[in-house]
Amino acid sequence: MTIETKTTIQLSDLTTVEFECKNCRAIVSWPIDVAKNPPTVCPCRTDQPWMVHGGQQFVEIVDLIHLLRKLSKADKELFALRFALKTPPAVAQKL
Numbered sequence: 001m002t003i004e005t006k007t008t009i010q011l012s013d014l015t016t017v018e019f020e021c022k023n024c025r026a027i028v029s030w031p032i033d034v035a036k037n038p039p040t041v042c043p044c045r046t047d048q049p050w051m052v053h054g055g056q057q058f059v060e061i062v063d064l065i066h067l068l069r070k071l072s073k074a075d076k077e078l079f080a081l082r083f084a085l086k087t088p089p090a091v092a093q094k095l
Protein backbone atom coordinates (compact mmCIF):
# COMPACT_ATOMS: atom_id res chain seq x y z
CA MET A 1 0.00 0.00 0.00
CA THR A 2 1.23 3.47 -0.79
CA ILE A 3 0.22 6.47 1.24
CA GLU A 4 0.63 9.88 -0.26
CA THR A 5 0.73 12.90 1.99
CA LYS A 6 -0.81 15.93 0.37
CA THR A 7 -0.62 19.37 1.87
CA THR A 8 -3.12 21.93 0.75
CA ILE A 9 -3.75 25.49 1.70
CA GLN A 10 -6.93 27.44 1.32
CA LEU A 11 -7.11 31.17 1.12
CA SER A 12 -8.68 31.52 4.56
CA ASP A 13 -5.49 29.90 5.94
CA LEU A 14 -3.39 32.82 4.76
CA THR A 15 -2.35 35.17 7.54
CA THR A 16 0.78 36.93 6.36
CA VAL A 17 2.42 38.28 3.25
CA GLU A 18 6.17 37.80 3.40
CA PHE A 19 9.08 38.96 1.27
CA GLU A 20 12.54 37.49 1.80
CA CYS A 21 15.73 38.97 0.39
CA LYS A 22 17.65 36.29 -1.50
CA ASN A 23 20.89 38.10 -0.72
CA CYS A 24 20.76 38.65 3.07
CA ARG A 25 17.67 36.57 4.02
CA ALA A 26 16.02 39.56 5.71
CA ILE A 27 12.26 39.10 5.89
CA VAL A 28 9.65 41.80 5.59
CA SER A 29 6.13 40.68 6.44
CA TRP A 30 2.71 42.10 7.14
CA PRO A 31 -0.57 40.59 8.24
CA ILE A 32 -2.55 40.06 5.06
CA ASP A 33 -5.35 42.26 6.42
CA VAL A 34 -3.10 45.33 6.43
CA ALA A 35 -0.64 44.56 3.61
CA LYS A 36 -0.88 46.98 0.72
CA ASN A 37 2.32 47.69 -1.16
CA PRO A 38 5.28 45.35 -1.51
CA PRO A 39 8.70 46.58 -0.41
CA THR A 40 10.72 47.76 -3.37
CA VAL A 41 14.18 47.43 -1.84
CA CYS A 42 16.07 45.65 0.93
CA PRO A 43 18.41 47.81 3.02
CA CYS A 44 21.24 45.35 2.32
CA ARG A 45 21.44 46.28 -1.37
CA THR A 46 19.81 49.60 -1.99
CA ASP A 47 21.67 49.81 -5.30
CA GLN A 48 19.67 46.81 -6.59
CA PRO A 49 15.97 47.41 -5.98
CA TRP A 50 13.66 44.41 -5.92
CA MET A 51 11.21 46.15 -8.21
CA VAL A 52 10.17 49.55 -9.47
CA HIS A 53 7.51 51.31 -7.41
CA GLY A 54 4.45 51.38 -9.66
CA GLY A 55 6.03 49.01 -12.21
CA GLN A 56 4.28 45.95 -13.64
CA GLN A 57 5.49 43.51 -10.96
CA PHE A 58 4.68 45.99 -8.20
CA VAL A 59 1.14 46.47 -9.54
CA GLU A 60 0.63 42.71 -9.99
CA ILE A 61 1.69 42.03 -6.38
CA VAL A 62 -0.60 44.79 -5.10
CA ASP A 63 -3.46 43.26 -7.11
CA LEU A 64 -2.61 39.75 -5.86
CA ILE A 65 -2.60 40.85 -2.21
CA HIS A 66 -5.93 42.61 -2.71
CA LEU A 67 -7.43 39.55 -4.41
CA LEU A 68 -6.14 37.12 -1.77
CA ARG A 69 -7.53 39.29 1.03
CA LYS A 70 -10.90 39.56 -0.70
CA LEU A 71 -11.21 35.86 -1.54
CA SER A 72 -9.95 34.71 1.87
CA LYS A 73 -13.02 36.31 3.42
CA ALA A 74 -15.45 34.76 0.93
CA ASP A 75 -16.59 32.13 3.40
CA LYS A 76 -20.20 32.21 2.20
CA GLU A 77 -19.32 30.17 -0.87
CA LEU A 78 -20.55 26.59 -1.05
CA PHE A 79 -17.09 25.34 -1.95
CA ALA A 80 -13.55 25.55 -0.66
CA LEU A 81 -10.77 26.68 -2.96
CA ARG A 82 -7.47 25.03 -2.10
CA PHE A 83 -4.00 24.90 -3.55
CA ALA A 84 -1.81 21.82 -3.19
CA LEU A 85 1.79 22.38 -2.17
CA LYS A 86 4.62 20.63 -3.98
CA THR A 87 5.59 17.52 -2.05
CA PRO A 88 9.15 16.27 -2.05
CA PRO A 89 9.39 12.62 -3.29
CA ALA A 90 10.79 11.49 0.09
CA VAL A 91 7.47 12.29 1.79
CA ALA A 92 5.56 9.58 -0.08
CA GLN A 93 5.93 6.38 1.96
CA LYS A 94 5.42 2.77 1.08
CA LEU A 95 3.97 0.62 3.82
Ligand SMILES: [Zn+2]
Pocket residue numbers: 021022023024025026042043044045
Ligand atom coordinates in the same frame (compact mmCIF):
# COMPACT_ATOMS: atom_id res chain seq x y z
ZN1 LIG B 1 18.81 41.98 1.71
